[in-house]
Amino acid sequence: MIWRRHRKSAPALSRTDIRTLWQVTSLLLDYPTEQLRAQAPTLHAALAQVPADARAGLTAYLDHLQATSLASLQSDYIDTFDITRKCALHLSYYTCGDTRKRGVELIRFKQAYRAAGVEMSGDELPDHLCVVLEFGAVHDVDIAWKLLCDNRVGIELLHRALRAKDSAWLPVVQSLRATLPELDGSDEEALAKLIAQGPPSEQVGLDLPGYAMDPRLNPRPLPIDLGDAIPVGAQQR
Template identity: 35%
Template sequence: MPLLNSPRRMSHSLRALAWLLRYPDDEMRAALPALSEALHDERALIAGRLVELDDLIDRLAHAPALRAESDYVELFDRGRRTALHLFEHVHGDSRERGQAMVDLAQTYERAGLLLAPGELPDYLPVVLEFASTQPQAEAREFLRETAHIVRALFTALLERRSAYASVAAAVLDLAGERCDKVTLPEEPSLDESWAEPEAFGGCSTQGQSRPGQPQPIRVVRPQPAATRSAA
């Protein structure tokens, strides 16, 4: 059972989980022993979860660098189900995602924190880093707001038989949420996900008008050359 009402601190564990989800470059892999130590010293997670995280850490530590990096890209960058950008799961590329990210960035700013250049606020490691800076009750409540997305990510990672599923499970534990599998919708093929919308026919379904509604076109008569010159 997750530690629903544990008085233990969990800030170091949250930060360690954020690091475990980072791209496994040399800096990240050099930090693996410290991440394991932080998780075990704080003991905010149950023993079984720590064993699972130790397995992931061991795999990352001993895998060839290029293999670890290519596996990470294949897992997290090639499909929506396992995307680490949380709002991609619920909003895709719609305009609603943009507004949700603005709102989340403002939440960070109200806490006195600013995103690094080029960083998106819904990136799960960023979410965990932010939670690690908050008092425990507020951090847990903040994480609960994303639990339905993290649960879907956990399920997708289990389906891929990825050791990274232990990180999503640990996030749910720290949020005080059940670590259950959920039913996932069918994922579009990679070709379909990257398909360009139709120039005109697809316009009404891509955010400018509701489906089935005509797309207004403004026609302007050309000005005579003399008039343009005078202007």
């Protein structure tokens, strides 16, 4: 079955291609380790099964991974993602900043995972791009698609920041963008606003709509609107 993207939709990729691309992207956007370097041949082999134009950015980074010292990779990663906020991998940061409003977004991510029967464990926040991609690759591609499309502007800002730094991770995010819809008119407007103003700052006295920050304390889940999810047939769990 071919999975056609909504909005401006070409090229089409199969669900299997999407899952493979997202899984590899999730690994390559994580902190580089010796274990990841050892997995490079396996990842190359997995990518060989997807269209050449879709895998090009990922294979380019895999070559860089194998040719560069681990110490250099790790230092570059910290400088890129941990120090530079413009290259944040937490998607809700772009639209919510460090405001309390972001807590509601984090709840939304967690409850989207729960809709697929997945409970998060560990310390990583649910809006981390690697977490969303891993969830989509392993558990529910449709819900992950919705989360990624809802945060399409954040991914575009990440791409532009990596391009400005001429980052080694730029081709990885370029490959991810190729699996997602192009920006539409409303996206472009939101993008221009965020470029001009940056992420929002905290608003004193901001009232949250009755939700506890810890979703386990919420008596009822936030509604998750999946109305725009791609109709791709039966879910693969």
